Amino acid sequence: MDTLMQLTRRGRTIDTLSWYTLESTTEMGKSGGVVTNSNPRKYVNEAMAVSGGRLYVYSAVKADNETHNEFMSGPVIDVYNVSQLHYLGSYRLLAAKEGAALRSFRVEGQKLYALYPGDLKVYVLRSAKNKTS
Numbered sequence: 448m449d450t451l452m453q454l455t456r457r458g459r460t461i462d463t464l465s466w467y468t469l470e471s472t473t474e475m476g477k478s479g480g481v482v483t484n485s486n487p488r489k490y491v492n493e494a495m496a497v498s499g500g501r502l503y504v505y506s507a508v509k510a511d512n513e514t515h516n517e518f519m520s521g522p523v524i525d526v527y528n529v530s531q532l533h534y535l536g537s538y539r540l541l542a543a544k545e546g547a548a549l550r551s552f553r554v555e556g557q558k559l560y561a562l563y564p565g566d567l568k569v570y571v572l573r574s575a576k577n578k579t580s
Contacts, residue, residue, distance in 0.1 A: 458532035461525060462491050462506055498554035501535065502527040505549060522549040524559070536574070543568055 449455050473480045493507040504525045509518040521542040526535040540549065543563035552561045559570040 456532065458527065460492065460504055460506070460527070461534050462508060462510075493549070494551055496552060496554045497529065499556070500529050501554075502529050503552070503554050503559070505552060522561075524552070538570070538572065540568070540570060 471482050473482050475481075491506065491508055492504050494505040496503045504527070505522055506525055509515070510523070513523075517539075521540045524538045524540065526537065527533065528535055538559070540559075540561055543561070543566040547563045547566065550562045550564065552559055554560075554572070557572045559572055561568045561570065
């Protein structure tokens with residue numbers, strides 16, 4: 448964006464899921480009908496961070512080239528160059544505890560701080576071309 452908050456460029460993530468259909472339903476109560484979601488919301492990009500000219504994106508969906516076991520083994524952070532708008536690679540974080548979901552993360556320099564329920568992990572980032580950290 449420029450200084451007037453006008454969009455100057457647009458990029459895309461590597462996620463192949465480009466849209467999600469949200470279904471709604473009307474539930475009748477004493478005071479009338481209420482419109483509500485009939486299926487849970489699904490987030491594609493759960494969280495993001497920017498550091499050192501790079502955009503770090505926690506993708507909450509399974510990649511096309513990823514097995515179910517790989518997907519369940521820990522969250523994946525995709526990395527993009529902000530100025531050139533291109534994909535650099537991905538990091539797979541080791542799950543803190545079985546079934547513990549990544550709540551949020553932050554990147555400062557070469558360190559990624561990952562917050563899980565009751566646990567904070569610190570990862571040292573190396574080349575984003577690697578699939579592990």
